[in-house]
Amino acid sequence: MILSSSRSELPRRARVSMAACVLLFVGLLGCGGAGAPLFATTSELPEGSRRPDGVAVDPASAPPRARDVANAEAGLVTLRTPLGTEAVLTTVSGFFRAIVNEDMEALEGLFTRDALSISTTYGPSGSSPSAPLFWTQRMRRLDYTRLAGEVVFREVELEVYRAEDALTSSPHPAIRVEALSMGDVVVRVPITTSRVGSDRLLGEEVVLWLRREGERYRIYRLVEDFQMP
Template sequence: MAAGAGCRSVPVTAVTGPEAQPAPRRPDGVVLDPPAAIPLAVDRVAARGVVALREPLGDEALFDVVRTYVTAFQHEDVDGLIQLLAFDAVALDAKGPRSRSAIVDAWRARFRNLDYAKLVGTEVIDFDAIERYTAQNLGSAGSSSSSSSSSSFGVPARPAEMRDADVLLRIPVAAARVAGERYFGDVILMLLRRDGERYRIAGLAEEDAP
C-alpha cells in the first residue's frame, strides 16, 4: 500500500475581500515656486516693484572719515590716507591731480615739503561748521543750488562725479596755516561714497577763502 496519496500543492490566491490592505496613497505632485530673490539693497530707487533700502549711515560715519583724514595727515601716514580712498577717487579741482594715483603722489610731495607733525594737538577742523550736501540739495551736475548758505563760499556746484547717494562735505579748516606755513586750503571739499557700512573718499579738493 502506498504511503499515501501524496501532498497536493495548494494554489495561493490573492486576497480580494475586505481583508485586503490598500496600497499607500501617493498624493499628486505639487509645483513649488522657487523662493523669491531678495533684491539688492540700495540707498535710493524709484518707487516701483519690490525694492530693498539700506539703512542710512548717520553723520557720525561722515565725520569719522574727516577725523581719520586729518589724523593721517598729522602723522604723515600715506597708507592710512590710501585706505580712505575709493578705488575710482579723483580730484574735484580740474587744476589738480585727477587720478587716484596722482592724489597719492601729491600727498607724498606735501609730506616731503612740510612737517605735518607740527599739527599734532591742533584743532585742524571746525566740526561744528562742516556743511553737508546731498545730490538733491545741489541739483544737476555742474550747477549750484538756489538755496542760501551761511558760508562765504556760497552753495557749491554739484561735482560731475557725484552720484545720487553720495554726500559732499565742505569742511572749514581752522588751522590752515601754522607759523606762516600753509598746510591746507581754507576749505576742504570731500565727496564721500558709501562702501558697505562706511564711507570712502570719492573726490577731493581744497579751496582758498575769497
C-alpha cells in the same frame, strides 16, 4: 428555626447565579465574535519607515541688488538704509588724523580707487592729480606732524550736503550738482589751523566729496585752494 434560616439564604443564592450568567454571556460575546477588528493591527502596518506628509515649498529667489533709490514702477526692489551723519564724521576725522600722523596707509584706505585731488589755485577747472599720489608728495615736502596738538577743524562748523537734498546750487564751483550720484555727500570743512609758523600746510577750507561704499564713505574728490611749494 431551621425553616426560617433556609428561606433567608435562597434570595442570596439566586443573585449569585444571575451575576455568574451575566459574566458568562459577556465572555462569550468577546471570544466568539468572528468579525474583523475596526482598526489596523501591527502586522498590517507598512514595513518601511514612515515619511512625513509632503509640503509644497516655493524655492527662495535671490533678492534684487540693493539700491539707494528706485521708482515706484520698478516693482520689487531692495533699498539700502541711508548712512547717518556719524559715518560722515568718521571719514572726515579719519582723513585729518591720517594727515597729522603722516599715515599714508590709513589715508589711502579712505580714498576711492579713482579719487582725485583738485586744486583751485590753477584756475576754475583746477589741477586733478591722483589723490594718493598728490598727498604722498605733500608729506615728503611738508611736515604735517607739526599740526599735532592743534585744532585743525571743528565739527560744529562742518557743512554737509547730500545729493538727495535737491540742491539748487553746488556746494563748490568745482563740483557740479548734476555730477552727484544718489547717496553722495559733500562736506565743506573750514580749516581752523592752516599754517604752522611760515609754512602753509592746508587751504583755508577743504571740500570732501564722499561716495558710499558698503557701510562707509570714501573720499571720491578732494577740493582745496592749495599750491604745492
